[in-house]
Amino acid sequence: MKKIKCNSYTVEAGNLELSSFPKLLEETYKDVRKVIVVDENTHDFCLEYLLTAFPTLEDAEVILLPTGEENKVMEVCFQVLEALSDYGIVRSDLIITLGGGVVSDMGGFIASIYKRGLPCIHIPTSLLGMVDASLGGKTGIDLGNFKNQIGTFHDPVAVFVDQRFLATLPEEEWRSGFAEVLKHALIDDKKEWDRLIASKQDELFSEENVTKLLERSIAIKAKVVNEDPTEKGIRKSLNFGHTIGHAIEGYYLDLNPISHGNCVALGIIAESYLSNQKGTLETEELNEIVQVMMALYPCPEDLLTGVGIMIELMKNDKKNDQHGVRTCFLDKIGQCSWNHLISENDIKAALNYLYQAYYKN
Ligand SMILES: NC(=O)c1ccc[n+]([C@@H]2O[C@H](COP(=O)([O-])OP(=O)(O)OC[C@H]3O[C@@H](n4cnc5c(N)ncnc54)[C@H](O)[C@@H]3O)[C@@H](O)[C@H]2O)c1
Known part of the structure; x- marks a missing residue:
């Protein structure tokens, strides 16, 4: 497992099951509720593996974002924020983003503003997400045609890069x-x-x-x-x-x-x-x-x-x-x-x- 320090957290590159992800789930975040944010493709191609490999996630709420940059907007964020509120998610609960840069940018943004900030773990599934978007703590959404005009700095708790997810990347x-x-x-x-x-x-x-x-x-x-x-x-x-x-x-x-x-x-x-x-x-x-x-x-x-x-x-x-x-x-x-x-x-x-x-x- 390759470990790289990035700001306040560590990026672990290698097999997710051998990383510190299971320990985080079973110890640090054992008693909190988990929310997994995916888009339509990572729902179909990546989620099943996560739920099967980590049975503690079987009760997690899954938030499905519409795929694509055109959906990295406030209107979608509002719907997710309302869903979190409806689910009764509290500030100590955990958000896990499972997707490309759109999912980590928008999921990270939501994690940073809901109840003034929830802990968040990024599991990038696109090459771009793995080398760039999930790293560095920048979150963001677009405003009309202006890219990333609204956003925050919100360091995740950790980032886990497992290249096996890339098997289904177009x-x-x-x-x-x-x-x-x-x-x-x-x-x-x-x-x-x-x-x-x-x-x-x-x-x-x-x-x-x-x-x-x-x-x-x-x-x-x-x-x-x-x-x-x-x-x-x-x-x-x-x-x-x-x-x-x-x-x-x-x-x-x-x-x-x-x-x-x-x-x-x-x-x-x-x-x-x-x-x-x-x-x-x-x-x-x-x-x-x-x-x-x-x-x-x-x-x-x-x-x-x-x-x-x-x-x-x-x-x-x-x-x-x-x-x-x-x-x-x-x-x-x-x-x-x-x-x-x-x-x-x-x-x-x-x-x-x-x-x-x-x-x-
Ligand atoms: N926050 C930052 O520092 C930062 C840095 C660079 C880019 N970004 C942002 O990242 C976004 C681009 O990221 P992206 O290219 O990952 O876009 P994306 O999240 O839209 O993913 C690209 C496509 O690949 C699909 N996909 C992702 N993982 C998959 C998998 N394992 N199997 C099959 N399909 C998969 C997605 O559903 C989508 O259709 C832009 O919004 C950009 O502004 C942010």
């Missing part, structure tokens, strides 16, 4: 999660980037490779979060690719939703271009990044029709201040800097570059 979701794995390497670890891009596609997600990839990616995120839990400095580097990525995600949310990781990958191309234009990232490294991302992630053909709305979405990004839109730049592969001010023209040029990279022929 291929597109593997790729989506892999974008955050690549981002972690880009901002912090050139060797890991080189290793990841050298792997043959069919070997990349072999069991052994996934174990390594999870451990390394979790370690990068945990290191950054430990250094700066409340995002005053270096933690902002985790947002690389997300200023433009979130705007793309928000724009398409009610048109034709694109996965979070795919949007981050497109944001990585656009923000790498800006890093190059502003003189931080070498052209050779920019080209390498663009090549890797383009081989894995599609770009919508009508991207440029959304430029105006994307700029408006970026103006509301959480990282901004009174001076305007702030973003991260790559200094080189493996090193990132943050708080860079970018203009509307910069954003337009970056989106145009992104589009041209895919469709110039």
